Amino acid sequence: MLIYTKPDTFKETSIAVQDLANIQAQGAVVSQTRRYPGITSDNLAARLAMRDLASVSTPLAKVRLKVNRKAWNLYPGDVFKLEWPALGIAGLVMRIAGVDGGSLTNGAISIDAVEDVFGLPSAVYTASQPTGWTDPVPAPSATTPRVWSKRRTGTWPAHSLHRSSPTSMPPTVSCRPWAAAPRQGR
Helix, strand or coil, rough: CEECCCCCEEEEEEECCCCCCHHHHHHHHHHEEECCCCCHHHHHHHHHHHHHHHHHHHCCCCHHHHHHHECCCCCCCCCCEEEEEECCCEEEEEEEEEEEEECCCCCCEEEEECCCCCCCCCCCCCCCCCCCCCCCCCCCCCCCCCCCHHHHHHHCCCCCCCCCCCCCCEEEEECCCHHCCCCCCC
């Protein structure tokens, strides 16, 4: 079982995957729980669950290779793709477990490698569940434009009365043209 965070509610939820052939071979279910609280994608959680299942239930391919000195810069933990057409192996991702640099008289390097279990599988056999979330805000609807008219409202927006700058007065202030203050000096 893999526990992750649901993206719409931010609550923990789980996904379960099983290897039925392994259950039949062992005669019992061996359950493990993994927690990934930072994962919020249903698809990624399913892929991680499949990866973790493969890492604990699949017998991994192991190989010991003797290579020349061109592999001098490979270290434990490095990853490479193994191509071996004679055995029908194409693009098998391997991880180096150990390196023996050989001796000065013999230039061969021995590499112990194991099939990589940390790669994410591209195929997922569990379907992600729909969120069930509905948007509480309705979609915007079309509106009809309004024309400002002195006769209709009796007010004018302040930015249409001032010629200096539309930002000199807040746009929420309005003036009544017929109630303007009398000029000074009359």
